[in-house]
Amino acid sequence: MKVNILFYSMYGHMFQMVKAAKEGADKVTGVESRILRIPETLPENILEAMGALEAQKQFADIPEATMDDLAEADGLILGIPTRYGRMSAQWANFLDQSGQLWLKGTLIDKPVALMSSSATQHGGQESTLISTAASLMHHGMLVVGLPYSYQGQMGVDEITGGSPYGASTITGGQGERLPSERELEGARFQGERLAMIASRLSTK
Numbered sequence: 001m002k003v004n005i006l007f008y009s010m011y012g013h014m015f016q017m018v019k020a021a022k023e024g025a026d027k028v029t030g031v032e033s034r035i036l037r038i039p040e041t042l043p044e045n046i047l048e049a050m051g052a053l054e055a056q057k058q059f060a061d062i063p064e065a066t067m068d069d070l071a072e073a074d075g076l077i078l079g080i081p082t083r084y085g086r087m088s089a090q091w092a093n094f095l096d097q098s099g100q101l102w103l104k105g106t107l108i109d110k111p112v113a114l115m116s117s118s119a120t121q122h123g124g125q126e127s128t129l130i131s132t133a134a135s136l137m138h139h140g141m142l143v144v145g146l147p148y149s150y151q152g153q154m155g156v157d158e159i160t161g162g163s164p165y166g167a168s169t170i171t172g173g174q175g176e177r178l179p180s181e182r183e184l185e186g187a188r189f190q191g192e193r194l195a196m197i198a199s200r201l202s203t204k
Contacts, residue, residue: 001030001202002072003195006065007079008038008090010047011055011175013117014079017167020184021077021115024191031195036065038094065094071101075198076112076141077191080132085124087132095135108140111201113194114166115187119173121159129165144197150189152182162186 003025009015018035025033037059040047047053070076080087087095101107114132116125133143145164148154153162160182161168167186169179179187 001032001074001195001199003031003033003075003077003191003198004065004069004073005033005035005077005079005191006038006069007035008040008081008088008094009056009059009079010050010052010081010088011171012058013169013171013175013179014081014115015059016179016184017115017117017169017187018077018079020179020187021079021113021167021191021194024188024193025077025195027192028195028199030199033191033195035062036069037062038090039064041090041093067098067101070098071106073110074202075144075194076110077115077194078112078132079115080128082116082118082124082128085127087128091132098139102139105140107136109142109201110139111142111144111194111198112136113144113190115190116166116168117161117171118168119171119175121170123170125161125168126163126165129163129168133165142197142201144190144194146186146190146193150186152186152189155182158182166190
């Protein structure tokens with residue numbers, strides 16, 4: 001049973017989150033998960049000016065995702081950073097290529113979990129997750145959120161990402177904040193939940 005985990009990350013925050021989600025998915029018996037990265041659309045000189053070129057070396061050896069990676073999986077986990085309250089351009093470009101999958105109904109009833117990040121606490125994580133979910137519902141996909149059975153999103157003792165729509169992390173204005181253990185645990189929880197649901201659906 002295959003779970004494919006696709007992500008885009010400029011500075012590495014979403015990479016940390018999807019690695020945690022993979023840990024969760026791998027807890028489910030019979031699951032084979034793998035991480036794939038969304039192709040970069042920015043030229044190297046722009047990435048260098050943004051201070052991202054060096055950071056991206058940490059996942060440069062991870063294979064780039066293709067439409068086949070959406071089609072072949074029994075379940076999907078998508079790590080989608082926020083850009084002004086919506087998905088990043090890299091993700092939009094990738095999903096815009098999925099027209100043939102839509103035409104054939106390839107992704108209908110395929111479970112998908114979404115995760116996000118933003119620089120600030122109210123920087124659009126939820127709007128990114130909700131708007132992405134709406135896009136994927138055009139494909140007929142089944143969106144698997146992060147329910148309140150994950151108690152980590154109930155606390156008020158620290159600033160933390162996470163909502164019923166999916167796990168998330170707050171990066172800080174300069175990207176200086178790495179995902180907290182509570183945020184990573186939310187990603188693990190959601191990854192395991194997605195894998196369990198995908199496993200149940202694949203046996204029907």
